[in-house]
Amino acid sequence: MEVKNIALLGHKDHGKSTLIGSLLMQTGAATKVRIKEAEEYSTKLGKPFEPAFILDSFTEEREQEMTYDTTRAEIKHKDLAFSLIDVPGHEELIKNMISGASYGEVALLLVSANKSEGIRDQTKRHLFISRMLGIDRLVVAVNKMDTVSYDEKRFNEIRGSLSVFISKIGFSPNSVRFVPISAYKGENLVRTSKYLKWYKGKPLIDEVYRFASMKGKPSTGMLRMVVQGAIPSDSGELVVGKIINGSLSMGERIKVLPAGLEASVDEITVKGKKVHAAKVNENVALKLDRSSSAEMRGNIVSAADNPPRLTDFIRSRIFVTGRINRKAMSIKFNGSDISCSSIKVLRGIDPTTGDVKSMKEVKPLDAVEAELRLARKIPAERYEDTKELGRFVLYNGKEFTGIGTIV
Amino acid sequence: MIKQELPALEEKSIYVIREAKLKFKKIAALWSMGKDSTTMLALTRKAFLGKVPFPVIHIDNSIDFPETYQFRQDLAKKWNLDLIIAKSEIKPDMVGSACCGKNKPEALKKVMAEYGFDALIVSIRRDEHGVRAKERYMSPRDKNWKWDYKNQVAELWDDYTSKLDSKGHVRVHPLLDWNEIDVWRYVKQEKIPVNPLYFSRNGYRYRSLGCTHCTVPLKSNAKGVDDIIKELEVTKDEERSGRSMDKEREYAMLRLRSLGYM
Numbered sequence: 135m136e137v138k139n140i141a142l143l144g145h146k147d148h149g150k151s152t153l154i155g156s157l158l159m160q161t162g163a164a165t166k167v168r169i170k171e172a173e174e175y176s177t178k179l180g181k182p183f184e185p186a187f188i189l190d191s192f193t194e195e196r197e198q199e200m201t202y203d204t205t206r207a208e209i210k211h212k213d214l215a216f217s218l219i220d221v222p223g224h225e226e227l228i229k230n231m232i233s234g235a236s237y238g239e240v241a242l243l244l245v246s247a248n249k250s251e252g253i254r255d256q257t258k259r260h261l262f263i264s265r266m267l268g269i270d271r272l273v274v275a276v277n278k279m280d281t282v283s284y285d286e287k288r289f290n291e292i293r294g295s296l297s298v299f300i301s302k303i304g305f306s307p308n309s310v311r312f313v314p315i316s317a318y319k320g321e322n323l324v325r326t327s328k329y330l331k332w333y334k335g336k337p338l339i340d341e342v343y344r345f346a347s348m349k350g351k352p353s354t355g356m357l358r359m360v361v362q363g364a365i366p367s368d369s370g371e372l373v374v375g376k377i378i379n380g381s382l383s384m385g386e387r388i389k390v391l392p393a394g395l396e397a398s399v400d401e402i403t404v405k406g407k408k409v410h411a412a413k414v415n416e417n418v419a420l421k422l423d424r425s426s427s428a429e430m431r432g433n434i435v436s437a438a439d440n441p442p443r444l445t446d447f448i449r450s451r452i453f454v455t456g457r458i459n460r461k462a463m464s465i466k467f468n469g470s471d472i473s474c475s476s477i478k479v480l481r482g483i484d485p486t487t488g489d490v491k492s493m494k495e496v497k498p499l500d501a502v503e504a505e506l507r508l509a510r511k512i513p514a515e516r517y518e519d520t521k522e523l524g525r526f527v528l529y530n531g532k533e534f535t536g537i538g539t540i541v
Numbered sequence: 542m543i544k545q546e547l548p549a550l551e552e553k554s555i556y557v558i559r560e561a562k563l564k565f566k567k568i569a570a571l572w573s574m575g576k577d578s579t580t581m582l583a584l585t586r587k588a589f590l591g592k593v594p595f596p597v598i599h600i601d602n603s604i605d606f607p608e609t610y611q612f613r614q615d616l617a618k619k620w621n622l623d624l625i626i627a628k629s630e631i632k633p634d635m636v637g638s639a640c641c642g643k644n645k646p647e648a649l650k651k652v653m654a655e656y657g658f659d660a661l662i663v664s665i666r667r668d669e670h671g672v673r674a675k676e677r678y679m680s681p682r683d684k685n686w687k688w689d690y691k692n693q694v695a696e697l698w699d700d701y702t703s704k705l706d707s708k709g710h711v712r713v714h715p716l717l718d719w720n721e722i723d724v725w726r727y728v729k730q731e732k733i734p735v736n737p738l739y740f741s742r743n744g745y746r747y748r749s750l751g752c753t754h755c756t757v758p759l760k761s762n763a764k765g766v767d768d769i770i771k772e773l774e775v776t777k778d779e780e781r782s783g784r785s786m787d788k789e790r791e792y793a794m795l796r797l798r799s800l801g802y803m
Contacts (some may be wrong), residue, residue: 228694522698
């Protein structure tokens with residue numbers, strides 16, 4: 135069964151973990167032991183049954199009713215399995231949120247309809263980050279409808295004001311759906327709800343399915359392979375790595391950058407077997423007709439006549455999660471750590487409005503457009519063209535400081 | 542239990558295993574002779590053209606089942622494994638987490654220091670336990686072997702941690718995405734040898750294998766791999782329900798893992 139990764143997004147306490155807990159129960163995916171354990175823990179804390187405890191497994195998470203770190207749970211619907219990626223909604227845990235959401239193919243955003251909650255900065259920040267991570271399909275679950283008597287007006291109000299922001303940051307209106315639910319009461323998740331007669335769409339799980347079953351953006355078809363390194367074999371050294379775009383055939387002329395090697399492919403091995411050609415997402419071992427003394431790890435293989443651009447200067451959009459210390463910055467790019475000799479901030483972007491803003495000092499949770507000068511050249515491409523060669527992680531020394539995409 | 546696509550799982554694991562071998566200076570893998578770590582070795586052989594290019598460590602407390610020792614001997618020979626046996630001492634009256642949480646990590650610590658390993662492949666899966674579901678594919682442990690679960694490293698896309706604490710090591714989890722049923726389907730597809738204790742004898746079989754002190758067989762008539770797959774398709778019981786230490790306290794696993802348990 136094909137598994138689709140669904141990233142849950144939203145402000146803390148708007149019901150992400152509760153939703154996953156309820157979905158696990160309603161689809162029959164939760165084991166008896168997990169449900170019993172969640173029941174016992176709810177009782178121990180003197181609370182009514184909390185479906186989120188099926189998921190939140192750290193002691194601290196249950197006691198403080200807050201998700202600390204990302205986790206996953208699987209459910210199935212029709213011919214697909216969904217791997218639901220829970221992420222923490224708390225601002226300080228944005229690093230863990232990004233780690234989880236980076237694997238998402240479809241985003242499922244929760245917004246509480248409760249009058250004292252509604253659309254928050256963190257709601258929009260999560261949307262902004264998910265767009266940067268390349269997610270282009272979005273289901274917005276307007277949650278806690280039970281607390282507003284399943285009021286259609288409140289649902290429309292949230293949909294109206296969030297739609298503007300969603301378009302502004304680049305989601306296409308055709309790729310966005312709004313669904314009213316109550317995760318805690320289990321309404322309109324898997325079955326239609328008698329309290330939501332005014333709602334004409336399908337239950338949440340079907341709306342997620344609609345987007346999950348769609349094909350993603352087609353790739354450019356150009357060969358790109360990330361080289362992990364070289365390994366010995368009986369027939370000499372092999373270059374190993376993963377094809378991230380396009381395909382590769384025996385006899386093909388290739389270029390390995392930045393090493394600068396040009397060679398022909400003599401043999402291709404996939405999963406231990408010799409093959410004539412390999413395609414995207416396959417891990418290969420290549421025997422080339424010549425070798426290079428240069429380090430292989432971190433190189434990019436392309437067709438000899440269609441290589442990526444080699445550059446030490448990248449213009450990028452960065453979401454900042456930590457402090458920038460201009461003397462200690464580096465980027466992580468396809469497995470290599472490369473130091474930055476300079477960072478020049480061109481302008482700030484407010485991740486909660488999508489607007490340009492002036493920026494004297496860059497702080498955590500800001501987004502910026504910046505020019506980076508690197509200590510060495512990398513084979514880079516625009517994120518839009520080949521996402522694997524157009525994105526990086528920013529570090530300040532050992533500290534994770536943000537994510538960037540090349541524009 | 543959800544059956545995932547085996548080719549996709551296989552590719553991901555091969556990527557992670559190669560990445561670990563090529564990223565770290567000196568790596569080893571834990572091998573308990575159970576189905577998961579044996580599957581990991583089969584995947585390693587696919588990644589490295591039929592070889593397992595790193596040592597495999599068995600933490601041996603001398604009270605594993607006789608079948609397990611026989612299996613170790615046979616497969617180590619067949620797959621030409623560079624086997625390190627780390628002897629763990631069993632103290633009288635120590636059972637459950639007192640044993641698994643202390644004796645085994647101590648034996649492992651000793652062998653890791655002796656050989657200077659900076660990374661260790663461990664074949665845990667997310668679906669085994671809520672706490673294991675929180676793990677990263679590559680997760681650093683500090684010099685005291687603590688898992689800083691409240692401040693885990695960021696892990697995006699295919700980029701795994703490289704910012705190491707100098708005296709610590711990195712735990713590598715290539716099987717994180719697999720479900721129990723996927724492992725058995727893969728065992729079937731690849732004809733991977735498995736410990737005979739997994740199969741039913743006199744109406745009982747072991748679903749999860751630990752040592753003789755703490756593992757209890759479950760009622761089952763599954764006599765072969767196909768029967769096990771059928772059994773898992775419908776079960777609502779947890780895989781580790783035959784492990785005493787998991788049941789001692791609901792958070793035993795969290796405490797154990799944060800202290801270095803595998």
